[in-house]
Amino acid sequence: MPSVETVNLSKRYGSFTAVSDLNLKIEGAKCVGFLGPNGAGKTTTLKMLTDLIIPSSGEALINGVNVHAQKKKALASVSALIEAPEIYASLTPREALTMIAEIRGVPSEERKKQVEDAVAEVRMEEWIDKRVGKFSKGMKQRICVASALLGNPTIVFLDEPTMGLDPRGMSEVREIIKSLRGKDRLIFMSSHILSEVSDVCDEVAMINHGKLIVYDTLPNVTAKFSGVNNVVEVGLAHSIDSKIVTQTIAALPGVVSAEKVDDKNLKISFSGGLDVQERLLNDIVNLNIGVISYKAASSELEEAYLKLITATL
Amino acid sequence: MAQTDFESKNKVPSSMAQVGTITKYALLDYVRSRRFFIMLTIALLISALLTILVGYYRPESFLSSELTFYNRWWGTSVTFVVVLSGIFFGGDAISSEFQNKTGYFGVPNPIRRSSIYVGKWLAAFIASTVILVIFTAITVGNGFYYFSGVPYEFVESLLFALFYLVAVLGFTFFFSSLFKSSSISILVTAILFLFAFTLIQELVADLVQIEPWFIITYGAQIVGNVLTSPYPQHQITTTVARFTFTSFNATIPEGLAILGIYFIVTAVLGLILFERKEF
Ligand SMILES: Nc1ncnc2c1ncn2[C@@H]1O[C@H](COP(=O)(O)OP(=O)(O)OP(=O)(O)O)[C@@H](O)[C@H]1O
Ligand SMILES: [Mg+2]
Numbered sequence: 001m002p003s004v005e006t007v008n009l010s011k012r013y014g015s016f017t018a019v020s021d022l023n024l025k026i027e028g029a030k031c032v033g034f035l036g037p038n039g040a041g042k043t044t045t046l047k048m049l050t051d052l053i054i055p056s057s058g059e060a061l062i063n064g065v066n067v068h069a070q071k072k073k074a075l076a077s078v079s080a081l082i083e084a085p086e087i088y089a090s091l092t093p094r095e096a097l098t099m100i101a102e103i104r105g106v107p108s109e110e111r112k113k114q115v116e117d118a119v120a121e122v123r124m125e126e127w128i129d130k131r132v133g134k135f136s137k138g139m140k141q142r143i144c145v146a147s148a149l150l151g152n153p154t155i156v157f158l159d160e161p162t163m164g165l166d167p168r169g170m171s172e173v174r175e176i177i178k179s180l181r182g183k184d185r186l187i188f189m190s191s192h193i194l195s196e197v198s199d200v201c202d203e204v205a206m207i208n209h210g211k212l213i214v215y216d217t218l219p220n221v222t223a224k225f226s227g228v229n230n231v232v233e234v235g236l237a238h239s240i241d242s243k244i245v246t247q248t249i250a251a252l253p254g255v256v257s258a259e260k261v262d263d264k265n266l267k268i269s270f271s272g273g274l275d276v277q278e279r280l281l282n283d284i285v286n287l288n289i290g291v292i293s294y295k296a297a298s299s300e301l302e303e304a305y306l307k308l309i310t311a312t313l
Numbered sequence: 314m315a316q317t318d319f320e321s322k323n324k325v326p327s328s329m330a331q332v333g334t335i336t337k338y339a340l341l342d343y344v345r346s347r348r349f350f351i352m353l354t355i356a357l358l359i360s361a362l363l364t365i366l367v368g369y370y371r372p373e374s375f376l377s378s379e380l381t382f383y384n385r386w387w388g389t390s391v392t393f394v395v396v397l398s399g400i401f402f403g404g405d406a407i408s409s410e411f412q413n414k415t416g417y418f419g420v421p422n423p424i425r426r427s428s429i430y431v432g433k434w435l436a437a438f439i440a441s442t443v444i445l446v447i448f449t450a451i452t453v454g455n456g457f458y459y460f461s462g463v464p465y466e467f468v469e470s471l472l473f474a475l476f477y478l479v480a481v482l483g484f485t486f487f488f489s490s491l492f493k494s495s496s497i498s499i500l501v502t503a504i505l506f507l508f509a510f511t512l513i514q515e516l517v518a519d520l521v522q523i524e525p526w527f528i529i530t531y532g533a534q535i536v537g538n539v540l541t542s543p544y545p546q547h548q549i550t551t552t553v554a555r556f557t558f559t560s561f562n563a564t565i566p567e568g569l570a571i572l573g574i575y576f577i578v579t580a581v582l583g584l585i586l587f588e589r590k591e592f
Pocket of ligand 2: 042
């Protein structure tokens, strides 16, 4: 079973502590989201887990092997995408990815196919034999995502994998991550996009100021730390009477409160999950008040996140 | 279990094989880079200039004997070609991994950092050797045009030049792992090799009158000196009025030792630095 463990892991830069006594043990085939505000220490932690930097104290262990002491062994079945890597400019994606496949020990007869499949996964087939030097940021990021797929890693570290991608690219990469999850893998992924995390991850670890705040399953975190309420925003084609809002809509099943943001926009808090959200949409459409948009304003994870992060400031 | 099957199939290669992989792709990157092209152009320009000048003016100082020809042609220019290749291919070999963030692509893989260092070193050595081989071929071509053959001293000189290249690359790689900025590491190595070393060497010899055995360019003198007959004296003192001038020439064993020690020391230090460097 793949495992990632940090034991009293710390990283100090001069008098500043970027990661402070981090104790985290992640085990098994699952996807764990790594959350925290800018500068919380997410990238620093991932760098220590891949020997890009050396811990000031404590240990980073992969499958029980110390990453710094025995890097080659520890990272044998790991792939990582940390920050936004660059690729040797005059290589093509095919060459750069073949290099990685060779380093990871993909057997020579499989290399070509694995590289082509990985490039196809990130929709870069057309560019596979063009030099990377002139690629846009997002195109490079796609190739880097492809590199994380090579050699069938059992542990995958991703640091903001959808950063710099266009909306379609984001959702494609999310699908790739989801499909990776099914194959006996441990994925540890940092992200600022909470909907992404609640979409693809089973568990979340949150850190702030280099300290672990919580590590639990997604349902547990949201149940424990978010309020009971979810909020949806409703957009209307024409103005609505306040009475309908405060009396009719507020009385719909599941609704906790309803208020007007302005004449054509409403904010409705409700308790319950997606089923309630779906029924609520149906109910307000049936009121014939001219609903033209309906979207979740904040998610449970977002609420939990905001509560936890402000609580430790 | 499917997973175990896969792990057994994907066995991480030996460090030796990984060095080969890095060398292959770094070399590909070098050979396609603009730098390689510029370096090649410089080597060809020097060769063309010499070919035209010697062919047109037929200077006595070049053509009086076979050895003089090689001494003049090769002895004066090859160290420049070696140093320039060393700076071009080694000057930012490691620092660029930080500055350009290419390190983030290669380093977090199951590969020792030393394998990356050695692989890139070999790629730089091969790329520089390609340049050197072309330069040598043109020299020898001209040599054959004016004389019948190649004196064995030239073969020695060629081997010394290759050894000097080894030492220069060891040194530039060390400096490139000292800095995180490509331009600074290139600049520093360029200043050292193109001015500072020769300057210090001459100051030490002339003013302090001690042998500058600790300077790499002093050791590199053997590349040209082996082409003079007889081999220059180790120490030459001339007195003009009340002033005494002393100049030194590295003997062949001394030169080889200086270059060898420079290589070993800078290679070890460079490797240690790169192992501990943080991204
Ligand atoms: N090389 C360094 N020298 C000094 N301080 C550093 C260094 N690298 C990181 N830090 C500091 O460590 C802290 C954590 O940085 P880190 O990059 O891990 O944050 P992060 O959680 O990844 O943030 P973001 O969400 O913005 O990517 C920051 O305050 C940063 O300034
Ligand atoms: Mg970060």
